[in-house]
Amino acid sequence: MSETLRGGVIGAGVFGAYHARQYARLPGVNLAAVHDPHPERAAALAMPLGGRAFSEMDAFLEAVDVVTVASPAPFHAAQALAAVQAGKSVYIEKPIATVVADAAKVAEAAARAGCVVACGHQERVLFGVMGLFDIPAQPLRLEAVRHGTPSERSLDVSVVLDLMIHDLDLALSLSSAEPVTAEGEGDIVRSGAWDTARAEVTFDDGFTALFDVSRQAQARKRTMKIVYPSGELEIDFLTRAFRNTTGFSLNPDFAETPAAQDTLGASIEGFLAAVRGEAPRPVVTAAEAIRALDLALAVEQGLEPGG
Template sequence: MTRVLRAGVAGAGVFGGYHANKYKQASDIDFVGIYDLDIERAQTAATAHGVAAFDDLDAFLSSIDVLTIATPAFAHAAVALAALEKGIHVYTEKPLAVTSRDGEAMVAMAAEKGLVLACGHQERAVFEAMGLYDVPEKPLRLEAVRNGTASTRNLDVSVVLDLMIHDLDLAISLAGCEAGGLQATGRRREDEGYSAVGGDEVNAEVDFENGMKAVFRASRMAAERERTMRIVYPSGTVFIDLLNRKFENGTPFALNSDFAEADIARDPLGTSVFRFLDTVLGVRDRPLCTGAEALQALELGFAIDEDVAF
């Protein structure tokens, strides 16, 4: 008999709505409810999805088996640790946490209790669809640009943990090893009345232990959006436009030029959520991005922020 998982979403904002939609689409899921400290927000979101609203975390956690955390980043760890303590499998949006200590505690508790801890680094699904994880060479160099225009979202973390962390995770997953030395520079917006944690535009150069050099640029004060990556292999170069889902393959490897049409890349969030659920059910060995892998990207992000030293 197939096990039915009781699922909940913490966070009634935009991303909470995206995750709620995925739970509504998932099979073998009883989508129970949405939790938010603001009960009116929780009720509005819950009504839209035909589920219960909660503003009491204990009551919410007592009613579920699996949890997606889509709260502001500063609250990820507190909700995750409370859930893991109760034996609940956790999927959290990125970044995993906002301190190394919290991220380490989350990974340690999940391991101790034998629970699945996954993180929403969903662009791994796009790289998988391209075939980049099957390339038999390690990159020599990686150059990533992730620029966004001015926004009031995610100002509780630096641009490194908000935007660059996607590319940090992708670089680590391609390199297959730890990062070594780094250098970083950055600047902040100076608008009157503007307040955000950390830098708003950061450039970083990172040397990986296998010899790969990576150059990252992220901004939330750019004139226009840009999401590009250039990967240099010994046998050629791949250029990827993540925003427009196009790439140029200058290697001899048979990468998938139609990757944007692959099921896993058309809905990377769905791929990430459904693999988390499949891992909980024992259908898969692992989620798209594990908590331990997300912690690697997080710690590299902290090292970059520390080097910028705002």
Template sequence: MTLKAGVAGAGVFGGYHANKYAEAADATLTAIYDPDPDRATLAAKMHDCEACTDYSDFLSKIDLLTIAAPASFHYELALRALKAGRHCLIEKPIALNVADADRLIEIAAGENLILQIGHQERYVFEAFGILSRADKPREVRSRRLNKFSGRAMDVSVVFDLMIHDLDMLGQIAGGTVESLTASEVCEHGPHADRTDAEIVFAGGLKASLAASRLEQTPTRDMTLVYDDGEIVIDFLKREITNTTGTPLALEFGAQDAPLAFRDPLAFGTQSFIRSVLTGDAPTVSGTAGRAALDLAIRIEQAAA
């Protein structure tokens, strides 16, 4: 069975997702939606598929879709898609408030639809067995620092960038938050362009997170500190270093690394298609997306 796939959003990230569907074996990229007719037409021509500016018409042509529109439109587009019986992969964040996230999760479950959230960095953790380690880190430090580009200005840097690390942190910590402090800097509008947060979880794990879209040198890394060493992941260089006494589940060089490490976006797309075909649980569920969203909201509230 070949599924008919679509992408809602003809921006840069919509193009990335369209490329992954174009490469997929069990899905055909059928349509791209964008309310801007020029953007929709240009993107559709690049992928030899149909351009749609009417969302209902777009949904009638597909079986599943990726929502790669600005975050402030995620809930509305996903709600309409799920109500139309379409499986959804929503780029992070799942929504902008917990009530909307709960509504999407409820509809997907009630209609037996796959709802997957685009926290692609998670796949690196899973591929290398970090989440399944018997020992847990006592400290986590993450930096997700970008240059200013003007994109994603409808939300803060917490929802745009830090939320990736919040998803991974939530999987590692597995406990409630005991204390949280945060600070923010706004330079290009009402939403934070840099946010720093300090979190202590039940059990003692301490996390320091920094996210920014104001830097000159892009940095995306995470350090996990254990009693016997550190695991350092460089998400930009696609490199991982382990100085602990426990080997990782996979020890690959760059040329031999699994797809989940080399191309998380492709891995996520393929996993989404497989879940639709088999009914298996998605790699990153709506509930997981909700957990990351909840922590993001708490950080924004603390910073404000």
């Protein structure tokens, strides 16, 4: 592997552009290639950043050392599998796949090939800079609200796999308990899949997590409350308001840290450090991403039409 890693991005859409720009700016890596079935889109993204455009997967994989999969979610598993089978470490935008068995095939193939697999649950970066992973107590309750305004993006999956999976992953990252039940209600508005959902997940130690997500809201909202035996933590991720009565030393100025201001960049840097052997793991591993996917699919199965 060359000293400077050759980064490749699969998908020339909005998320692909975010990743391509990160590879173009981060030290120790450059943007070598962009793959997209529409050659003109791949070229429009790759060429201004010094990369080449590809519409054929084998040629693309020969031109890169590491790969980001930023295509629509139904293609994540197959494209990531092609990358690791070619010996390339891969960063997969969330969700890691849409079927757990497909995600497991990616993880197993990567383990055989000695490749790193990371997943883009980048809000773990925020929890890290807040200090939440250092709290020596288990949460009792979590309430998360994530509302977005209508968009044409990610309509090929439900709002659970699109938005709620972020907060499901965060809940799993805070608790050592296992989820045991998931139920709730939702509405199908325009996509053919759930566009709003309200779900409750209970864990085997009594921890309860409530999730309220929508991609049809009139205004964005992103809040979380976490209840511990000693007090509560309330965060408004849009206004950066922060209230902490837990007694634990947390960082109320988390939003000012470089990592919080560029969570994607911090997450990709963690991936590249793991690829180089400078870190033992990426920010979110394949196993953690599979766990979040498994819970998201359980939530989907537990949803009933809203009243």
